[in-house]
Amino acid sequence: MANTEKLVEQLVTKHGVCRNSLLPVLQGVVKEEHFLSDVAMIAIAKALDLSSADVYGTASFYSFLDTEFRGENIIRICKTITCKMKGKQKIVEVLEDHLKIKEGETTRNGKFTMLAANCLGWCHKGPVMLVNDDVYPELDPEEVVEIIEKYC
């Protein structure tokens, strides 16, 4: 856990000790550790001279700043109407079957977390998913497993 504190220190040095830095620092921790642990939030609070409740309160507002344990790779499948119309449910089923988890869960080996997301901005090319920051539009149920395997 000392690593987390070091990471926070680096991020705070990079972005500066002020409230405006809070989101970039939180984002930086999520990028490395995939979620915000209590240790991370307490370290951030200390470094930015905020209360840890304030840090948690801010982080928990944002869906990309998870405060619960997340796997190494986060899959976000767009659940908005046009992706539904283009067959996103089939994609979810294939992934659930392959990863042996339900939407919202993390695989036992901690490799993947699968989440539903609101409109990802690819309505003309649905269904679409994000794996971490990478985007995969026009998903085909037969190809989706292959995509996921790249992250194993």
Next chain:
Amino acid sequence: MVSKKFKRVDLIFECKGCEPISVVKKALQMTPDEVISSIIESGLRGRGGAGFPTGMKWKFAKEEKSNDKYVICNADEGEPGTFKDREILDIVPNKVLSGMAICAYAIGAKEGIIYLRGEYNFLLKPLNETIDKFNNSLSKIGLDFAVYIRSGSGAYICGEETALFESMEGMRGEPRNKPPFPTKIGYNGKPTVINNVETLVYTAMIINIGVDEFKKLGTNDSRGSKVFSVSGDTPKAGIHELELGLNVADFVKEFGDGDTKAVQVGGASGFCVPRKQFNETIIGFEGIPTGGSMMVFNSTRSMYNILNDYLEFFAEESCGQCTPCRIGTQQLIKGIAAVKKGDMPSDYLDQLMKLTDTMKIASKCGLGQSVANSFSSIVTNFREEMIY
């Protein structure tokens, strides 16, 4: 009201004017006041959905006396059915930056920020490279202005301008009361112009092609053209720039699949136009304005499911600070489910419409206020689908 004919336009993506800096140089030959009056004269209104006159926004910000002013590009595109800002930032980022620089020159700002939604983080690397080059070129021509990016973190509400400032200031993305408006008290409490990605490109194009050329397009209330994000039951899903003021019938003739039953104009917070109103409905500020989202539905689709989807979206994305929006969105979901199941009589739908009217008056920001748009237009026009 007479609608304009269907006409394709190519101002946003054409390459003329995407050479960095050339448009900015052109603007620098004018005085800041001349730039602002050109934008006012052009009749350009914001392309993010709300439609505030862009030139007036710039004028208000210029009139503020402050050493620190900001130009913010709102790239927190999140309205269901909208994806044009991503394409614009991907294909012609220099035009967006040029618009920001022109605005900075006009109002006297030194700092520009693009607030990019977290879902578009894959754009960060190429966009940062473009920005670095652009900032360099700006310093070469002697304009003291530089742009950088701030990322969002998956909150739709942060597209609301004051929520966006809160987010950049390290807070929960909860909208502020207005007034004061951002041009007076914006980011960091300083005068701020916040414009949508597409709006900024049009400002650069107006300087480039001239006000008169731009004004030839569109109608009195809706000058110019607009980039539409077309999705749903259409063989031509994608980005299409069209002259404003066309009617839904012509739109459907071009983009429908022959069986179009409704078009949702403006996304979840927009209006649902049923087939019987296609002819009389103009797409523009005199009819139904849109941030660009055009979702086409054919007769195989359940309007109940569509409405339920929109409501779930709003319930999840409501920031929760004001009661009408937080509780209202949840009650609407329960309400239409109860009518569908037969637990409540069909006239309960009218009660729910009254609830959306209350939300429209009492909600703090555009999110809660606009739930009534899709709710009443779908429930009124497809009442039987809500009940049976």
